[in-house]
Amino acid sequence: MRAAIVCAISAVLAVLSVLPAAAQSPTLDSVKKRGQLVCGVNTGLAGFAAPDDRGNWVGIDVDFCRAVAAAIFRDGTKVRFVPLNAKERFTALQSREVDILSRNTTWTMSRDTSLGLNFSGILYFDGQAFMVRRALGLKSANELKGASICVQSGTTNELNLADFFATRGLTYRPVVYERLVEVLGAYASGRCDAFTTDSSQLIAERTRLPDPDAHEVLPDLISKEPLGPAVRQGDAVWSNIVRWTLFALINAEELGVTQASVEADRESSNPEIRRLLGTEGDYGKGIGLDRDWAVSVLKAVGNYGESFERNLGQGSPLKIARGRNALWKDGGLMYAPPVR
Amino acid sequence: MGDAFKRWLMRKPWIDAAYDPNVRAVAFQLLLVLALVLVAVEIVLNTAANLQKQNIASGFGFLARTAGFDISQSLVPYTSKSSYGQAFLVGLTNTLLVAVLGIVLATVLGFTLGIARGSPNWLASRLALAYVEVVRNVPLLLQLLVWYVAVLRALPAPQEALALPAGVFVDKRGLHLPRVTLESGGTLLLLALLVSVIGAVWLWRTGKRTREEETVERDPVRLAVWALVVLLPVLALMIAGKTVAYPVLERFNHEGGLSIEPEFLALLIGLSTYTAAFIAEIVRAGLAGVPKGQREAAAALGLSRRHALRFVILPQALRIIIPPLTNQYLNLTKNSSLAVAIGYPDLVSVFSGTVLNQTGQAVEVILITMAVYLAISLATALTMNWFNARTAWAER
Numbered sequence: 001m002r003a004a005i006v007c008a009i010s011a012v013l014a015v016l017s018v019l020p021a022a023a024q025s026p027t028l029d030s031v032k033k034r035g036q037l038v039c040g041v042n043t044g045l046a047g048f049a050a051p052d053d054r055g056n057w058v059g060i061d062v063d064f065c066r067a068v069a070a071a072i073f074r075d076g077t078k079v080r081f082v083p084l085n086a087k088e089r090f091t092a093l094q095s096r097e098v099d100i101l102s103r104n105t106t107w108t109m110s111r112d113t114s115l116g117l118n119f120s121g122i123l124y125f126d127g128q129a130f131m132v133r134r135a136l137g138l139k140s141a142n143e144l145k146g147a148s149i150c151v152q153s154g155t156t157n158e159l160n161l162a163d164f165f166a167t168r169g170l171t172y173r174p175v176v177y178e179r180l181v182e183v184l185g186a187y188a189s190g191r192c193d194a195f196t197t198d199s200s201q202l203i204a205e206r207t208r209l210p211d212p213d214a215h216e217v218l219p220d221l222i223s224k225e226p227l228g229p230a231v232r233q234g235d236a237v238w239s240n241i242v243r244w245t246l247f248a249l250i251n252a253e254e255l256g257v258t259q260a261s262v263e264a265d266r267e268s269s270n271p272e273i274r275r276l277l278g279t280e281g282d283y284g285k286g287i288g289l290d291r292d293w294a295v296s297v298l299k300a301v302g303n304y305g306e307s308f309e310r311n312l313g314q315g316s317p318l319k320i321a322r323g324r325n326a327l328w329k330d331g332g333l334m335y336a337p338p339v340r
Numbered sequence: 341m342g343d344a345f346k347r348w349l350m351r352k353p354w355i356d357a358a359y360d361p362n363v364r365a366v367a368f369q370l371l372l373v374l375a376l377v378l379v380a381v382e383i384v385l386n387t388a389a390n391l392q393k394q395n396i397a398s399g400f401g402f403l404a405r406t407a408g409f410d411i412s413q414s415l416v417p418y419t420s421k422s423s424y425g426q427a428f429l430v431g432l433t434n435t436l437l438v439a440v441l442g443i444v445l446a447t448v449l450g451f452t453l454g455i456a457r458g459s460p461n462w463l464a465s466r467l468a469l470a471y472v473e474v475v476r477n478v479p480l481l482l483q484l485l486v487w488y489v490a491v492l493r494a495l496p497a498p499q500e501a502l503a504l505p506a507g508v509f510v511d512k513r514g515l516h517l518p519r520v521t522l523e524s525g526g527t528l529l530l531l532a533l534l535v536s537v538i539g540a541v542w543l544w545r546t547g548k549r550t551r552e553e554e555t556v557e558r559d560p561v562r563l564a565v566w567a568l569v570v571l572l573p574v575l576a577l578m579i580a581g582k583t584v585a586y587p588v589l590e591r592f593n594h595e596g597g598l599s600i601e602p603e604f605l606a607l608l609i610g611l612s613t614y615t616a617a618f619i620a621e622i623v624r625a626g627l628a629g630v631p632k633g634q635r636e637a638a639a640a641l642g643l644s645r646r647h648a649l650r651f652v653i654l655p656q657a658l659r660i661i662i663p664p665l666t667n668q669y670l671n672l673t674k675n676s677s678l679a680v681a682i683g684y685p686d687l688v689s690v691f692s693g694t695v696l697n698q699t700g701q702a703v704e705v706i707l708i709t710m711a712v713y714l715a716i717s718l719a720t721a722l723t724m725n726w727f728n729a730r731t732a733w734a735e736r
Contacts, residue, residue, distance in 0.1 A: 087697050115700040116396035147592040154697025159408045162420035174410045177683045189493045193592045233395050
């Protein structure tokens with residue numbers, strides 16, 4: 001018995017002494033062992049995460065998952081997508097059902113500090129708006145006094161809606177559903193006068209209505225909705241991998257590195273590009289990845305601008321303008337710290 | 341010293357006790373309870389420690405924090421400035437409301453159908469049979485969706501609302517009734533209700549009746565009791581100062597009146613029609629369980645079919661009906677949590693839906709929700725057991 005204990009202890013010590021001191025991440029280890037990244041995404045939101053007609057997941061949130069998978073495995077297809085509704089998402093991340101939550105989720109203080117998770121950055125700067133029937137002839141959300149308003153439960157939208165009407169001293173009738181498809185269905189059938197959620201979602205959901213032109217999104221944005229990926233607290237290396245994958249996408253756009261040019265850009269004369277792509281220095285080491293991890297990321301999904309235009313912008317049916325999601329040097333808010 | 345201890349140990353009572361099966365049984369039971377308590381404590385401490393380690397908030401302090409969201413229907417005062425605890429109360433009362441009304445409606449409909457099933461009228465019994473077979477064999481969730489999506493959404497928009505008599509409107513947004521507000525007569529009405537209930541019970545208990553009077557329709561005591569229960573409150577309502585606000589169509593909705601949400605209507609109709617099908621079968625079984633001789637004896641005494649059913653068959657059938665009926669009441673209450681599918685703000689939707697998501701405290705919220713359903717079910721079962729004991733055979 002005693003011999004067995006001594007053996008066990010020495011075995012554990014031996015294993016511990018072999019492990020490298022740098023970049024230890026239980027999440028990264030389990031992802032590598034599994035051979036697949038598990039990513040929590042929306043159950044179906046055009047432009048962010050939705051299955052296409054061949055059953056492949058597409059969208060900017062999905063691209064981000066593929067980018068992280070590419071950073072780890074050099075292969076953007078090694079991802080399993082887990083569709084989650086608003087109510088399930090945080091529990092799924094807390095209980096290790098998913099490795100990342102990339103599901104148009106608003107970064108708020110309470111979520112960042114009391115749910116045992118960390119937001120890794122901002123993938124899309126959004127704001128909450130209202131969609132109404134054009135026939136009502138409304139100019140602003142301030143005219144919605146007494147209206148029935150459809151909203152999804154368990155979202156920041158539900159809270160912003162209450163604040164918006166309470167601060168203006170107006171009454172309204174909330175109609176709350178658990179799933180986005182139920183909210184849209186209720187709005188389409190006339191159960192509600194208005195449908196409120198993040199502006200990008202409204203634009204995406206409008207295309208699914210029988211007669212999109214009969215509906216309009218009101219110009220008022222009633223909240224800040226910074227959407228971004230989240231990971232569990234307590235795994236700093238994993239958090240860094242996710243954060244720097246996002247920064248790599250934004251830096252690549254700023255430096256003009258695209259999906260098509262990335263292979264040739266390895267030999268670029270620009271030192272910033274050479275550092276990003278691992279031709280100079282070894283910045284991947286600190287996050288437990290290869291020297292040229294960013295090359296795999298860009299080969300898999302392209303830079304941030306390419307992913308945006310493909311999923312939300314001019315290359316998509318949604319035709320959302322870059323606006324606040326343009327690079328900082330183009331007057332937007334997208335800004336990433338440098339690789340050096 | 342050692343010898344004294346040995347002698348004490350060898351004393352007969354101690355050894356007797358150790359070999360006494362009763363003492364052993366109690367000892368082992370105590371050990372088991374102790375082990376269970378230890379396991380429970382370990383589970384609680386372990387969960388708390390793990391939540392702490394993962395930096396997930398825990399504890400019940402969140403109940404006092406501001407909720408920040410609105411709820412479409414509430415029986416207790418509630419605004420977005422209220423606390424999560426008050427949101428819990430809103431969810432709880434909404435669940436109780438739909439459960440209690442559902443039980444009443446399901447019982448009335450179920451008894452009617454069950455009696456119709458045994459009726460000699462071919463059409464009535466076949467219609468009841470068709471109802472039971474169709475309704476109880478389609479999943480409840482589907483039925484709720486049919487009521488909510490197919491039936492209530494097919495109603496007109498508020499601008500083209502159906503106008504019913506007495507200022508009532510029906511549209512996609514629900515049923516809009518005139519709202520009666522009592523101004524000065526509130527206490528008067530309450531007093532009248534109190535007097536009528538106490539008076540009725542007193543009359544029923546002490547009113548002198550002959551045996552024949554008890555079994556015929558023109559029972560003078562029965563008439564007096566009905567008069568007291570119905571007339572007095574109506575009279576009080578008429579005298580009391582009150583205002584009636586009629587629903588008026590404004591820009592988006594009918595305002596001013598009392599609006600009943602379509603989600604509530606769909607859930608109430610769906611739950612009660614579904615449960616009624618099961619109750620009908622229970623009632624049919626109960627009626628069939630009364631020996632044939634009882635029916636024949638009643639007929640031989642000259643009782644009409646109706647009187648035989650009411651005074652001879654049903655009282656005996658109730659003894660068979662009540663235990664399975666309790667199950668149906670419990671099912672209806674628990675099934676009311678399907679409200680979440682059609683957006684009715686019940687306990688599950690408000691508390692273990694929105695509140696859970698806004699606070700992230702899944703363990704506490706789910707524990708409270710489970711405890712509440714357990715408490716409601718146990719209370720229902722206790723009441724029904726008491727009623728069952730009252731109607732059971734007095735064994736001699």
